[in-house]
Amino acid sequence: MPKILAVGEISNGVLKKASRETTSVGKRLGGAVDAILLGSGASAGVAELAKHGADTVYVGEISPYNGEAYAKAVVDVVKSKGYDIIILPHSWIGRDISARIATALNTGVISDATEISLEGDRVKIRKPVYSGKAFVNLKLKTSPQVVTIRPNAHPISEAAGAGKAETITVDASSAKAKEVKFEAKGGTRVPLTEADIVVSGGRGIKGPENFPLIEQLADLLGAGVGATRAVVDAGWCDHTLQIGQTGLTVSPTLYIAVGISGAIQHMAGMGSSKYIVAINKDPDAPxxxxxxxxxxxxxxQVVPPLKEELKAALGR
Amino acid sequence: MNTLVLIKQVPDTEAKINVVGGKISEAGIKWTISPYDEIALEEAIRIKEKSGGTVTAIAVGDDSVQNALRSAFAMGADIAIHVKVENYQMLDSFGIAKAIASAIEGADYKVILAGRQGADSDNGQVPYILGTLKGWPVVPFAKKVEVSADKATIVCEAEGGEATYEASLPVIITANAGLNEPRYPSLKGIMASKKKPIESKTADISAETKIEVLGFEPPPARPAGRIIDGADAAEKARALVKALREEIKVI
Structure with a gap:
C-alpha cells in the first residue's frame, strides 16, 4: 500500500472542509493516511481529522500564511518520513503550494481532480480542461505523486484513525515574499467553494439595489452567494463573489442561477454542480x-413567492 | 526595469472543443493569447511606461505560437522569444517551465509576469515551477502591482480576503482578472508587429515531462432537466420547492 499524506487547512482552530476531503480521499485510496495541518490553532484539528482516518497528524503554527515556508515544511515531512502520494485541496493554498512542493521533490503535479482512483500504485485522475468543454485522464510518471482535488467534489467519509499529533516547526524567516497586510472579505456566509448550496445572480437582476434578493434567498438556505462576471464588472457586488472562468470554481450540491443566461465562461465555474436550478425569463437562455x-x-415575480415557500417548507 | 511575460497560446474561449479518438481535434479552432496572460502583458507594458526598460514575451510550442507572439508585439512587447519544442503538450507544466528556464538563462529580468492559469489546462503551475527552479519568489492572483528598484509590493486575492505581499526581485507575479484592462493593439502596432523579428530557441523537453496523458473525453451529458410549469410565478415557485424537497431531497 502506498504511504499517503493528506494536506489539510485550518484557520484560527477551525478546520476547513477541504481537510476532511483530502483525508477521506487518502483513506479511500490507501488504507492508511497521515495528515498535515499548518495554520493558526492547528492542533485543534487533530481529533477531528482522526475521525476521517488520519493516523499521524503533523501540526505547525504559521501566521501569517506563507507559501514558501508552507511548501518547505511539507517537503521536509515528505523527505524525512517518505510518502508516496501527497493529496492537497485545489484551494487557494493548494494552488499556491502544490507545484512548489512537486518541483522541490523533482516530481510533477496533477491538479483539480474531479475523480481520483488508484491503479496499481499510480494515481489516476480526471479533470476538466478548456473551461469544462472536455475532460482529460492523467497520471504522473514520477514519484512521489502530488495531486490536488477539486473542493466539494469528493465524498467525506468516517473512519477511525490514531490521531497522533506530531509538532513540526515552520520557518518563514528566509521567505523572499512575505505577507505584510491582510484584509478579510466575504463576511459571515459560508465560503463559496465549501457551500452545499450556492445562489447566484446575473445581469437579469438589473441593478445593485436588487442584489439583496439574491442574498436573502441564500440566507434562507444557508447558502453561499455568487455572481456572474457581468454583475461584478458592473460593480453590483464584490468581485470575490465572481463565479466562472475568471473567478471561482464551485461544485455545490445545488446551484441556483437567478437571472443568469449561462455564458460558457460562467458555466466553466459551476458546470460540475450536482443539481442546477435556473430562473430566467428568456426560454432560449443556454x-x-x-x-x-x-x-x-x-x-x-418568482423570487418573492419562492422565499415565502422556502420559509414555510423550512419552518423559518 | 526589464520584464518577462509568459505567454500561452490557447483556443479562443468561444471555441468549440471536439474530442476525436481521445484527442482534441484542432480543426476550426481559433487560437489566441490566454486571457490572463494578456492581463500580465498589459501590466508589463505599464511597468515599462512608468519605469523604462524592455518587455519580453516568451512562448513555448510549435511554430503556430508565433501568432501569439505577433499579438504580443502588437500590444507593445519589445522582444519576443519562441522556444520551439517537439511534442508540445499543453498539460506538461514541468516541460514548459524547464524550456522557459533554459531559454532565459543569464538574462536579467526583474519582474516576470504570467496569467494565473492557462485557459486551456487551467493548471496555473508553470510560474511556481519556474520560481522553484530559479529560487525566485512567486506571488499569485495579483490585483495591484507596484515595483520599486529593489522590491515589489503586490495586492492579491487570497484565501478569505485580500493580502498584500512584499517580495524581493526578481519576482514572479501571476495576474488575476481585474488587475487591469488590457489595451487593444493600435493599427500602427499591428502593422509593425508583422516586421519585428522573433528570437528563436529550441529546447528538448522530451525527457522532462512528468505527466502521462491517458486521453481526452467529451464532458458527460447532464441528465435531462425539466421546465417547471405553472399558471403563475407563485405556482412555479411552489412546484420548485416541492421538487427540491421530494425529488432530489436537497433542502
Missing part, C-alpha cells in the same frame, strides 16, 4: 440546457 429544473419567468 443555462436551461444544463438545468435540472428551469423556471421560465420574470425573476422579480
Amino acid at each position: 443555462i436551461f440546457k444544463v438545468a435540472t429544473y428551469g423556471i421560465v419567468d420574470d425573476l422579480f
Whole structure:
C-alpha cells in the first residue's frame, strides 16, 4: 500500500472542509493516511481529522500564511518520513503550494481532480480542461505523486484513525515574499467553494439595489452567494463573489442561477454542480440546457413567492 | 526595469472543443493569447511606461505560437522569444517551465509576469515551477502591482480576503482578472508587429515531462432537466420547492 499524506487547512482552530476531503480521499485510496495541518490553532484539528482516518497528524503554527515556508515544511515531512502520494485541496493554498512542493521533490503535479482512483500504485485522475468543454485522464510518471482535488467534489467519509499529533516547526524567516497586510472579505456566509448550496445572480437582476434578493434567498438556505462576471464588472457586488472562468470554481450540491443566461465562461465555474436550478425569463437562455429544473419567468415575480415557500417548507 | 511575460497560446474561449479518438481535434479552432496572460502583458507594458526598460514575451510550442507572439508585439512587447519544442503538450507544466528556464538563462529580468492559469489546462503551475527552479519568489492572483528598484509590493486575492505581499526581485507575479484592462493593439502596432523579428530557441523537453496523458473525453451529458410549469410565478415557485424537497431531497 502506498504511504499517503493528506494536506489539510485550518484557520484560527477551525478546520476547513477541504481537510476532511483530502483525508477521506487518502483513506479511500490507501488504507492508511497521515495528515498535515499548518495554520493558526492547528492542533485543534487533530481529533477531528482522526475521525476521517488520519493516523499521524503533523501540526505547525504559521501566521501569517506563507507559501514558501508552507511548501518547505511539507517537503521536509515528505523527505524525512517518505510518502508516496501527497493529496492537497485545489484551494487557494493548494494552488499556491502544490507545484512548489512537486518541483522541490523533482516530481510533477496533477491538479483539480474531479475523480481520483488508484491503479496499481499510480494515481489516476480526471479533470476538466478548456473551461469544462472536455475532460482529460492523467497520471504522473514520477514519484512521489502530488495531486490536488477539486473542493466539494469528493465524498467525506468516517473512519477511525490514531490521531497522533506530531509538532513540526515552520520557518518563514528566509521567505523572499512575505505577507505584510491582510484584509478579510466575504463576511459571515459560508465560503463559496465549501457551500452545499450556492445562489447566484446575473445581469437579469438589473441593478445593485436588487442584489439583496439574491442574498436573502441564500440566507434562507444557508447558502453561499455568487455572481456572474457581468454583475461584478458592473460593480453590483464584490468581485470575490465572481463565479466562472475568471473567478471561482464551485461544485455545490445545488446551484441556483437567478437571472443568469449561462455564458460558457460562467458555466466553466459551476458546470460540475450536482443539481442546477435556473430562473430566467428568456426560454432560449443556454443555462436551461444544463438545468435540472428551469423556471421560465420574470425573476422579480418568482423570487418573492419562492422565499415565502422556502420559509414555510423550512419552518423559518 | 526589464520584464518577462509568459505567454500561452490557447483556443479562443468561444471555441468549440471536439474530442476525436481521445484527442482534441484542432480543426476550426481559433487560437489566441490566454486571457490572463494578456492581463500580465498589459501590466508589463505599464511597468515599462512608468519605469523604462524592455518587455519580453516568451512562448513555448510549435511554430503556430508565433501568432501569439505577433499579438504580443502588437500590444507593445519589445522582444519576443519562441522556444520551439517537439511534442508540445499543453498539460506538461514541468516541460514548459524547464524550456522557459533554459531559454532565459543569464538574462536579467526583474519582474516576470504570467496569467494565473492557462485557459486551456487551467493548471496555473508553470510560474511556481519556474520560481522553484530559479529560487525566485512567486506571488499569485495579483490585483495591484507596484515595483520599486529593489522590491515589489503586490495586492492579491487570497484565501478569505485580500493580502498584500512584499517580495524581493526578481519576482514572479501571476495576474488575476481585474488587475487591469488590457489595451487593444493600435493599427500602427499591428502593422509593425508583422516586421519585428522573433528570437528563436529550441529546447528538448522530451525527457522532462512528468505527466502521462491517458486521453481526452467529451464532458458527460447532464441528465435531462425539466421546465417547471405553472399558471403563475407563485405556482412555479411552489412546484420548485416541492421538487427540491421530494425529488432530489436537497433542502
